[in-house]
Structures are given as structure tokens and as C-alpha cells.
Amino acid sequence: MARINRNYEKLPGSYLFSEIARRTAAYQEANPDARLIKMGIGDVTRPLAPAVVAAMHAAVDDLAAAETFHGYGPEQGYAFLRDAIAEHDFAARNIAIDPDEIFVSDGAKSDCGNIGDIFAEDNVVAVCDPVYPVYVDTNAMAGRAGDYDTDTERWTNIVYMPTTSENDFTPALPEVPVDLIYLCSPNNPTGTVLSREALQKWVDYANATDAVILFDAAYERFITDPAIPHSIYEIPGAKTCAIEFRSFSKTAGFTGARCGYTVVPRDLVREGQSLNAMWNRRQTTKFNGASYVIQRGAAAIYTPEGAAQVDETIDFYRANARTIKEGLAAAGLEVYGADNSPYVWCRTPNGTGSWDFFNRLLEEANVITTPGAGFGPAGEGYIRLTAFGDADDTREAVERIKRMLDAESRD
Numbered sequence: 177m178a179r180i181n182r183n184y185e186k187l188p189g190s191y192l193f194s195e196i197a198r199r200t201a202a203y204q205e206a207n208p209d210a211r212l213i214k215m216g217i218g219d220v221t222r223p224l225a226p227a228v229v230a231a232m233h234a235a236v237d238d239l240a241a242a243e244t245f246h247g248y249g250p251e252q253g254y255a256f257l258r259d260a261i262a263e264h265d266f267a268a269r270n271i272a273i274d275p276d277e278i279f280v281s282d283g284a285k286s287d288c289g290n291i292g293d294i295f296a297e298d299n300v301v302a303v304c305d306p307v308y309p310v311y312v313d314t315n316a317m318a319g320r321a322g323d324y325d326t327d328t329e330r331w332t333n334i335v336y337m338p339t340t341s342e343n344d345f346t347p348a349l350p351e352v353p354v355d356l357i358y359l360c361s362p363n364n365p366t367g368t369v370l371s372r373e374a375l376q377k378w379v380d381y382a383n384a385t386d387a388v389i390l391f392d393a394a395y396e397r398f399i400t401d402p403a404i405p406h407s408i409y410e411i412p413g414a415k416t417c418a419i420e421f422r423s424f425s426k427t428a429g430f431t432g433a434r435c436g437y438t439v440v441p442r443d444l445v446r447e448g449q450s451l452n453a454m455w456n457r458r459q460t461t462k463f464n465g466a467s468y469v470i471q472r473g474a475a476a477i478y479t480p481e482g483a484a485q486v487d488e489t490i491d492f493y494r495a496n497a498r499t500i501k502e503g504l505a506a507a508g509l510e511v512y513g514a515d516n517s518p519y520v521w522c523r524t525p526n527g528t529g530s531w532d533f534f535n536r537l538l539e540e541a542n543v544i545t546t547p548g549a550g551f552g553p554a555g556e557g558y559i560r561l562t563a564f565g566d567a568d569d570t571r572e573a574v575e576r577i578k579r580m581l582d583a584e585s586r587d
Contacts, residue, residue, distance in 0.1 A: 183319050188326070192309050192550035193217050199535075200544055213573040215500075215561045216544040218364070218518065220429045222489045227482035228428065228473040235472035246468040251460045253280025253437065257471045260478040261437060265422070271409045277441050277452060279459055280466050280474075284394045284423035284436040288358075289314035290462075291390060291419060291438070294454040299355035304339040304347050306365055306548060306555030308392070311358040329553045338554050339366065341512065346374045349381050357382065359408075360392040362399060365551045365560040366521040367497075367513015369404045375411045382417035386446060389418040394436070397427035397490055399516045415441040419451070426518060426564070428477045428486050435466050435474045493518050496563035496570045503574035504561075507581050518563040521548070525581065530556050541576040 189195065196216050204212060224232075238244040252258070258275035266273040281287050288310050297319050303311050312334060315321050322333030330336055335354050337347035345368035347359075359378060361370040382389050391408040399406055408418045420439040424430040440452045466474075476482040501514035510523040524533040530547035537543045537559070548558030563570065 181317065183317050183321075186321075186324050187313060187316055188324050188329075191313065192546070195550070196534075196544065196546060200538065203538055210542050212538075212542050212544055213565065213569045213576070214544045215565060215570070215573055216546045218426065218562045218564055219431050220426060220493075220564045221566055222429055222492060224429045224433070224473070225477065225482055225485035225489065227476045227479055227485055231476035231482075232469050232473040235469040238472075239468070249465045249468055249471070251463055251465045252276070252456065253278065253465065254468070254471050254475075257475045258437075260475050261422075264478045264483075266407065266409065269406060269410065271407060273409060273439055273441070277439055278437050279440065279455060280435065280437045280471060281459075281463070282434040282436070282466050283425060283430075284392065284421040284438075285310055287421050287436065287438045288390070288392060290458070291421075291455070292318045292320070293458050293462075294451060295356060295388075300333065300335060300353065302335040302337055302350050302354040302357045303552075304359065304363070305336040305553060306339065306551030306558070307336075307358070308360060308364045309551065311390075312552070329549075336552065336554075339363070339368075340554050341510075345512070346370060349377065353385065355387050357387055357389045358392070359389055360394075361404075362395040362517035362519075363513075364392070364395065365519055365546065365548065365555065367515075367517035367519035367560075368521070369399065369401070369516045372403065372405050372411065375405060375408060375414075379408070379411045379413045379417055383413050387417065388444070388446065388451070389414075391418050391420045393420055394423035395426055395517055395519075396422070397486075398494065398518055400494070401516055404516060409439070409441075415443045417444065419444065419455075424474050424477070427490065428474070429489065430470075430474070433470050433473060435470050492567065493563045496565065496567060499567075499570050500561050500563060500574055503571075503578065507578045509581075514563070520561045520563070522559050522561060524548075524557050524559060525584075527557065530559060533559055536580070537577065541573070541580045543573045543576055 258278045261278050262273050262275045301315050321331035335350050339345050339347045396406040408414045408420050423436040440455045442452045444451045477486050497514040500520045501511050504511050512521040514520045530549035534547040546560040548555030
């Protein structure tokens, strides 16, 4: 008899964003005339940059002729993309990352989950709280999380590091030994960032304890503060203790096209084994590489015209983030993030529960958000809003929320 992975039975409910979609669909079916504005799931709305589209069209033409046809590509990614990444994302910031330390994939979400393949099941995992659910759920599926405690809404073997306004959204070093540490800056969901000094403490800790930092830099392109690192490798010592994940989804609109990459330095060794070699072995065994067409499109964002077009799109989303933050703050709500991020983290009014406030915004304002409780215990009492929508819709959503709150204050 085939046996199943019993760890799946421990997962509570459905994936956060699937539950949001379910509730939204149910409301829309019952209220077909309601015009909902989506500010929940972080999906982009602006089209791909013209330079990217042109490169993809040219790549399709390559596949149409025998002389330029491409079949299986290198599992690690084509050299034209890896070279461009090394030059523009790292060398331009005085970071020495070689192309063979870069592994192109179908996105950071996949890599954040798949990276667990190269680590033992008994590693102790530490996550910020609130946390992007993929970090926790994929470790639960792999058997590292222990059991889910419904009373505390925590996994018994996961070390949760509070990352809240009380500690300026900077997690403290763990009081118990940990092996794998997930850090995300700019952070999803809070939209806050980690300073150079804070990251140096984590790098020093990881090197001293032989832990590995799994650093999610999917939103680094949104950073405007020159003092904030875009990469963990800007921190001395990081190449011996950190793996970095990057995404083209939010920076260049590839949520549907799917492309990202992971950096595993050759200097990163544990128990005598090169993690770069192990990740390479994993990818060559389980992955056939991102498509040629998509990688040509990704490479186009590093051209002068592509970079300018992508910057224009990011500025569009930054303006949306300011609209949300300033509008909700003016309405008397406590808001964080937005300054270096496409996310706004907002405390619910009067101690309202996250899911209760989500439902109110959906039903009374017809605005879809993400309840903070879905990101972990410390997310209770907050909602997350994204800046990836249309500018007019973003302004309209903020006005709807203001009107809802004004009506409540008059009652």
C-alpha cells in the first residue's frame, strides 16, 4: 500500500491566499454587482516592460527556426542571464558574486520551499513573526515543524522571533540554538526593512553557530533609502553563511511569466559539503530550467531601456504605496511599511480581529486585503495592503475605507 506524507495532515486549514480567494469568491457570488478592489494578494497589474516583450517575441522567433532553436537549456540558467545578474545586481554594488553561484529558477517562492531539500529534517528553523507562510508551511511538509498547536497557533519545533512595532520590526537573536534562519527585507508582510547593523548581527551569529541564513530579497528593487542593504552579501561575512533569493515577479512584472534566481556562494560549506554543489545537484535532478523565452525576457530588464522601463513601473507602485499609507494614517490608523516596500502593514482599529476586519472591509468597503493573523500569531490585529493595483482603484479603495471608518465613528 502506498503511504502518504503524514506531515500534510498537520497543516491547519488551507493556504492563506487560497482562503482569501475562497471568501472573496463567495462574497462576489452573493453580491454580483459589487465592484471589488483587490489589495490582498501581491499580484502586479502593470504590463511587462516593452523591452521585455520585444525580447520574448525575438526569443519565440528563435524557437521557430532550426538554426536558432533551443531545447533543454542549462538547469542553472543561460549564461546571458546569469552574467547580466552578476554584473548589474551585484558587481554594480561592489559585491563579488560569480555567475556559477547564481541559479535561475521559476521564482523565489519555489526556491524558498525547495531549498529545504539540501538540509536535514532535524534542523531547527527560526522565522520572523509575522512571517510569509511559505517559509513555515514548506518546513512543516518536510517534517521540521513538529506539531501545530491550535491554542498558540504555532508549530512546536519552529522558533518564532517577534518582529513587531515594539522592537522596531527587528527580530532579536534567538535564545535557543537554531540552524536555519529565514529573514526577509524588505519584509513581507510588514513592509519594513532591516538595517545594515541588524543584518551584521545576524551574519555574525550565523557564522559563529554554523547556522544558515535564508535571505529573501524579493522586494529589494523597492528600496529607496541608500542606507538599507539590497543584498545580504553587502554584509561582511555573509558569503560563508547565507543563501539569497531574488524574484523578477514584483520588480519586473513576472508573476505570470515566472522567473527568479537563488544565490548560493561557493564559500558556503557545512559539514564539509559545498551547499553550492548540493543545490546544483538538486536542480539538475529535479529541475529542467526556466524557459529560454522567459530568460531572454528577464535579461532584457538589464538593458538601459529595460531598466528605465522597469524603474517607471516601480515608481508607479511606490506612488500607490504612499497613497495607501498617507490616506490610512490621515484616517487615524496606525500604519507601517510602504517607504521601501510595496506593502503597507496596518493595525486594525479598536482591537478588532484580523479576519473580522478583513470581512468588514470586504463586505462594507468592497476592498480585499490580507488579514495579519494569516502570517502568524504576531500578525493578529493587523491587515496587509498591497500597492500593486491600478492608481485610480488604489485612491478609491482608500476613500472607501475612510468612509467606512467615518461612518463607524458616527454610530
